[in-house]
Amino acid sequence: MKYTNEQLELKAHIEAEATKFTFEAVAAGATMIMTPSSDLDMWAEYGVYNIEQYTRASLEGEISDMEKELYGIKLRRDLSGLTIEQLQQELDSLYAYARREVEFAQELEQKRKAQVQARNNEFEAGANAMAQAFSKVL
DSSP: OOOOHHHHHHHHHHHHHHHHHHHHHHHTTOSOOOOOOOOHHHHHHTTOOSHHHHHHHHHHHHHHHHHHHHHSSOOOOOOTTSOHHHHHHHHHHHHHHHHHHHHHHHHHHHHHHHHHHHHHHHHHHHHHHHHHHHHHHO
16 A cells, blocks of 8 residues: 555554654663554554644544543543643643642552551550550469
């Protein structure tokens, strides 16, 4: 199949992003890496023929995935009226919300651990007091 210059630029863009991501992931210690396909025929099936369309499709997909992860369902909403910049802002907002949720969960876990430790200390102190009392009786 003959491809347009825009499609060939798209293929090069996807491959360059994948290479960069792979190097970063390996450097971070990743043992499994998945990157998007650079198969132009596959992207054409989705109506993606250039870098802008690919960027939009990627952002919309990532937003949908993040919403599913955060809310447990994929929200049914039309993102087509948003610019790429607005889509990126929406995605950044979702990531910020996810970070806050993780921080909140970590704070709750730390409080729970502190409460468990305090209870354990009380039990241990009570057990020690009982042991001392029994040792005086015996």
